[in-house]
Amino acid sequence: MARFELGETLFTTDEIAVRVRDLARQISRDYEGEEILMVGILKGAFVFLADLARCITAPVRFDFISCSSYGSSTKTSGVVRLQKDLDTDIADRHVLVVEDIIDTGLTLSYLLKNLEARGPASLEICSLLNKQVPGKADLEIRYEGFSISDVSIVGYGLDYDESYRNLPYIAALKK
Numbered sequence: 001m002a003r004f005e006l007g008e009t010l011f012t013t014d015e016i017a018v019r020v021r022d023l024a025r026q027i028s029r030d031y032e033g034e035e036i037l038m039v040g041i042l043k044g045a046f047v048f049l050a051d052l053a054r055c056i057t058a059p060v061r062f063d064f065i066s067c068s069s070y071g072s073s074t075k076t077s078g079v080v081r082l083q084k085d086l087d088t089d090i091a092d093r094h095v096l097v098v099e100d101i102i103d104t105g106l107t108l109s110y111l112l113k114n115l116e117a118r119g120p121a122s123l124e125i126c127s128l129l130n131k132q133v134p135g136k137a138d139l140e141i142r143y144e145g146f147s148i149s150d151v152s153i154v155g156y157g158l159d160y161d162e163s164y165r166n167l168p169y170i171a172a173l174k175k
């Protein structure tokens, strides 16, 4: 296993909390009077989803989906395999897909096409982070926490080789 250590802190616990509350306020306003079905993308989104949901005032239900992309471990190929599908029928529901980070956007593009075909009443994306990379898939991200440059990061749900997901802040990885 390659050896990495933590680099600089990109977002502190407090900075994340403030931004998460902003997003929750916006979501609560937009969905007023509707029930939201929050769909978390496993595993990375679980920390963000838990904090975000607890700041949302609209009624919320949860489901989870897990997918993996074929190809090398660092480059998304765009060919995605569902590892765990939703438990619920999303037809006529207001679906809010919650993701930790969008890199190339290929995973989410595939997933959205798949979910759209099931006839939800609405389908929106909320991602804590959005990486600025060339050749990004064309995605409309309704709720975005932070835009970042193309660096590898960990913490607050994000992993390196399944480690660091429980770090309460977001840090860069140093080789």
Ligand code: IMP
Pocket (backbone or CB within 6 Å): 044, 076, 099, 100, 101, 102, 103, 104, 105, 106, 107, 108, 151, 152, 153, 154, 158, 159, 160
């Ligand atoms: P995409 O299909 O290229 O957008 O890949 C998105 C997925 O790659 C995210 O859901 C993360 O699981 C993972 N990912 C992308 N960048 C990072 C990172 O810097 N740290 C940890 N995971 C990442």
Ligand code: MG
Pocket (backbone or CB within 6 Å): 041, 042, 043, 044, 045, 100, 101
């Ligand atoms: Mg992920």
